[in-house]
Amino acid sequence: ETGVTQSPTHLIKTRGQQVTLRCSSQSGHNTVSWYQQALGQGPQFIFQYYREEENGRGNFPPRFSGLQFPNYSSELNVNALELDDSALYLCASSFRGGTGELFFGEGSRLTVL
């Protein structure tokens, strides 16, 4: 096990609602990344946080936002949910200054109806 925990594991929302997903990083890691995996695709990079600031963003609209806290835990917020937001959301922590490998949580599966 990686030590990265995500919550909730599953949730169902309706279109237009807002959702917050949470991630607790592995001890000693200072960087957290969020990925979206839609059905049949590989994980797609949403953004990364380092020292509580966004440090790189993928091709996702501004309604996807995040936070990193002093204890390196993190949140992913999605506003105005759309049907296409239905996916598995993966959080991954890493240590800047290390090998670069990511340590993933098991993901939060979001269904938007």
Add this chain to the structure above:
Amino acid sequence: ILNVEQSPQSLHVQEGDSTNFTCSFPSSNFYALHWYRWETAKSPEALFVMTLNGDEKKKGRISATLNTKEGYSYLYIKGSQPEDSATYLCAPGPIIQGAQKLVFGQGTRLTINP
């Protein structure tokens, strides 16, 4: 936009047989190449991070090679076992320390038949 292709998309192998699959990526501006194994209902787990052309890494029965000049990496599994059944993902990423913006392929889903 970085285009990462993995082939085949799925693979069925008899227990005990060896197998390999491919990850292709643009060779320009290469950074590092990551391989992850993702078992059903678990989290993706790092296998290898490779940075140098010609690099070859091994972990037990699994090994990987890297050709940055032509933009491909091979993953080999020797003597497949049922526990090798998983999706194998590759992702080029920055060579700077701290993985950032990895671009994942769709993965190769490997099923080992007993």
